[in-house]
Every structure is written in C-alpha cells, then in structure tokens.
Amino acid sequence: MRIVVVDDEPTIVLMCRRVLEARGHAVHGFTGVQAALAQLEAEEADLLVVDYKMPELNGLEFVQRAWAIRPGLRVVMITAHGTHEVIGRATETGVQTVVLKPFTPSELADGVAAAVGQPEEPAR
Numbered sequence: 001m002r003i004v005v006v007d008d009e010p011t012i013v014l015m016c017r018r019v020l021e022a023r024g025h026a027v028h029g030f031t032g033v034q035a036a037l038a039q040l041e042a043e044e045a046d047l048l049v050v051d052y053k054m055p056e057l058n059g060l061e062f063v064q065r066a067w068a069i070r071p072g073l074r075v076v077m078i079t080a081h082g083t084h085e086v087i088g089r090a091t092e093t094g095v096q097t098v099v100l101k102p103f104t105p106s107e108l109a110d111g112v113a114a115a116v117g118q119p120e121e122p123a124r
C-alpha cells in the first residue's frame with residue numbers, strides 16, 4: 001500500500017515510516033503540508049496518515065485539500081487532542097480511523113488496517 005504521512009513533528013513521521021515500512025508499505029513522510037499536497041498531486045496514494053494539530057492547517061483542513069486532489073483517499077487521523085469534539089468532527093468529515101497519541105506501533109498498524117478494511121498481519 002502507498003501511504004502518505006503528514007505530521008509537524010519529525011519524530012512522529014519517522015516512527016510512522018518505520019512501523020509502516022516494516023509491514024511492507026511504501027511510505028512518503030512529510031513535516032510540511034505543502035510538500036505533502038505536492039506528493040499527492042504527483043503520485044497515487046492509498047492512504048493518508050495525518051496529524052490533527054499542525055501549524056499551517058489543521059488535519060481536517062488538510063484532509064479536505066487532499067480529497068480535492070485524491071477523492072476517496074482513506075484517512076487515519078493521529079492526534080494528542082482526542083476530545084469527543086475532535087473525534088466526532090473527524091468521523092463526521094469522513095475520516096475512517098482516529099489513533100490517539102501517544103500510540104504504539106501495533107495501535108498505528110491496527111488503525112491503518114481498520115481504515116482500509118483489512119485485518120492487520122503481523123510484522124515480518
């Protein structure tokens with residue numbers, strides 16, 4: 001699966017890349033929204049993993065822009081601000097899964113699997 005990860009924290013992007021690449025996914029990671037949007041314009045993607053709280057746009061605003069480029073793109077939102085309001089807004093917007101920070105590698109992998117409707121396979 002081709003996955004784009006967007007988070008303003010480089011350590012989160014790196015962790016997501018390591019976890020998802022270890023499970024056989026092709027991952028492009030970004031700390032800036034403009035570069036991530038350019039990637040979505042340049043290449044197909046199967047899934048977007050995006051942080052809710054970022055300085056340039058919030059995750060829901062980013063998702064709307066991503067869907068303008070790639071309609072139907074599946075989304076996992078990651079957030080340390082997992083209030084009922086944020087989770088509700090994400091779900092109402094069409095985000096498939098919300099994963100709360102801090103998360104374990106298994107929680108991220110399970111969130112990705114849930115977003116695409118597949119059971120998670122153990123890491124190889």
